[in-house]
Amino acid sequence: xxxxxxxxxxxxxxxxxxxxxxxxxxxxxxxxxxxxxxxx
Amino acid sequence: xxxxxxxxxxxxxxxxxxxxxxxxxxxxxxxxxxxxxxxxxxxxxxxxxxxxxxxxxxxxxxxxxxxxxxxxxxxxxxxxxxxxxxxxxxxxxxxxxxxxxxxxxxxxxxxxxxxxxxxxxxxxxxxxxxxxxxxxxxxxxxxxxxxxxxxxxxxxxxxxxxxxxxxxxxxxxxxxxxxxxxxxxxxxxxxxxxxxxxxxxxxxxxxxxxxxxxxxxxxxxxxxxxxxxx
Numbered sequence: 076x077x078x079x080x081x082x083x084x085x086x087x088x089x090x091x092x093x094x095x096x097x098x099x100x101x102x103x104x105x106x107x108x109x110x111x112x113x114x115x
Numbered sequence: 116x117x118x119x120x121x122x123x124x125x126x127x128x129x130x131x132x133x134x135x136x137x138x139x140x141x142x143x144x145x146x147x148x149x150x151x152x153x154x155x156x157x158x159x160x161x162x163x164x165x166x167x168x169x170x171x172x173x174x175x176x177x178x179x180x181x182x183x184x185x186x187x188x189x190x191x192x193x194x195x196x197x198x199x200x201x202x203x204x205x206x207x208x209x210x211x212x213x214x215x216x217x218x219x220x221x222x223x224x225x226x227x228x229x230x231x232x233x234x235x236x237x238x239x240x241x242x243x244x245x246x247x248x249x250x251x252x253x254x255x256x257x258x259x260x261x262x263x264x265x266x267x268x269x270x271x272x273x274x275x276x277x278x279x280x281x282x283x284x285x286x287x288x289x290x291x292x293x294x295x296x297x298x299x300x301x302x303x304x305x306x307x308x309x310x311x312x313x314x315x316x317x318x319x320x321x322x323x324x325x326x327x328x329x330x331x332x333x334x335x336x337x338x339x340x341x342x343x344x345x
Contacts (some may be wrong), residue, residue, distance in 0.1 A: 082154040082211040086204050093200045
C-alpha cells in the first residue's frame with residue numbers, strides 16, 4: 076500500500092506544483108497590468 | 116465564460132474524487148500484484164492524456180507552419196507544457212509501480228527509454244521556447260515539435276511490436292483486462308482529461324494575457340522613444 080499511496084501522492088504533488096506556478100504567474104501578470112494602468 | 120470555468124472546475128473535482136474512490140475501493144484487487152496494481156489507474160490515464168496533448172501540439176505546430184497563426188502557436192506551446200506535466204507523472208508513477216513488481220526502479224527497456232526520450236524532446240522544446248531570443252523561435256519550435264511527435268507512435272507501439280518488460284497494452288494488442296477494471300480506468304481517464312482541459316484553458320488564457328501585455332508595453336516604449344531621441 077505504501078507504493079500505491081506514494082504514486083498517488085506524487086501525481087497530485089506534481090499537478091499542484093504546476094497549478095501553483097500558474098497561479099503565481101497570474102498574480103505577477105495582474106500586478107504588471109495594474110502598474111501599467113497606473114502609469115497611464 | 117467566467118461562470119463556465121468554476122462550474123467545470125467543480126464538476127472536474129467531483130469526477131476526480133469519484134475516480135479516486137473507484138480506483139481505491141471499487142476496482143477489484145489484481146491477484147498477482149495486489150493493491151500496487153491500482154497505480155495503473157493513474158499511470159495509464161496520465162500517459163494517454165500526455166499523448167493526446169502531444170498530438171494537439173503536433174497539429175497546432177503544423178497549422179502554425181502553414182498559416183503563421185499566433186493562436187496555433189499558443190496552443191502548441193500550452194499543449195507541450197501540460198503534456199510534459201502529465202508525462203512527468205508517467206515517469207514518476209512507473210518506477211514506483213516497478214519497484215515492488217519487478218524489484219527494480221528502472222530498466223533500459225524500449226518502452227521506458229522511448230518515454231524518457233519523449234519527455235526530454237518536449238522539455239527541450241519548452242527550453243527553446245523559454246530562452247531563445249531569436250525571431251524564428253516559433254518556427255524552429257514547430258519543426259522540433261513535428262519531429263518530436265514521431266516518438267509518440269514509437270512509444271505507443273513499442274510494446275506491440277517488440278519484446279519488452281513493460282506490460283502488454285490494455286486495449287488491443289496481446290493484453291486483456293477485467294471489465295470492472297476497464298470501467299475504472301476509463302472513468303479515471305475522463306477525470307484526468309477534464310482536469311487537463313481546465314489546466315490547458317487556464318494556461319492558454321495566461322499566455323494570451325502575457326502576449327497582450329508584452330505588445331502593450333512594446334507599443335508604449337515605442338511611443339515614448341521619439342521623445343527621448345529629441
